[in-house]
Amino acid sequence: MRIHLTSVFVDDQEKALGFYTDVLGFVKKTEVPLGTDRWLTVVSPEQPDGAELLLEPDRHPAAKQYKQALLEDGIPVAAFAVDDVRAEFDRLRGLGVVFTQEPLEMDTVVTAVLDDTCGNLIQIVQHK
Template identity: 60%
Template sequence: MQIKMTSVFVDDQAKALKFYTEVLGFIKKVEVPVGEFLWLTVVSPETPDEVELVLEPNNHPAAQAYQAALKNDGIPCLSLAVKDIQAEYKRMQGLGVEFRGPPAEMGPTLATTFDDTCGNWVQMYQS
């Protein structure tokens, strides 16, 4: 059994696609119209045939409540691994990304959390 797809709720799919591709460096893999929204996925350029991240519209009231509760409580909805957290932190700061603080030790890892501009906190870590 493998994880091939997971999703993150976003308040605006176009804004999310721009952030996840232009800022985080992911690649758009699938974009298919489904009614008023899209089936929209991105992948890591390092592993384009592995896990896809669905940029899922939060148009359902339960999704909106869930997303807002996580954001308000400071809980990341997603965790992304990087090889050099200090370099990514500096690069992303230069692009105007809002971080909750600099990378800090969390057990055997360094981690920080940033705002994805689409209603979520996202954790970035280096093992």
């Protein structure tokens, strides 16, 4: 069994696509029109046939409540692996990304948490 697809709820698919591709460096994999929304996924350029991240509209009231509760408690909705958290932190901050947690070393990992501009906190993780 493998992870094929996971999702993040976003408040604006176009804004999310720009952030996840232009800033974080993912690439668009799938875009299928679905009325006013789209089935819109991105993947890592390092694993184009790997797990897809669905940029899912947060129109359902439960999705908005879920996002808000996690955001208020400072809980990341997803974690992305990077080779060097400190280097990625510097690169992203240079692009204007807001971090809610600067690089923090915890046992065998280094983490940082950023705001994806679409209502979510995202953790970046480096395994030492």
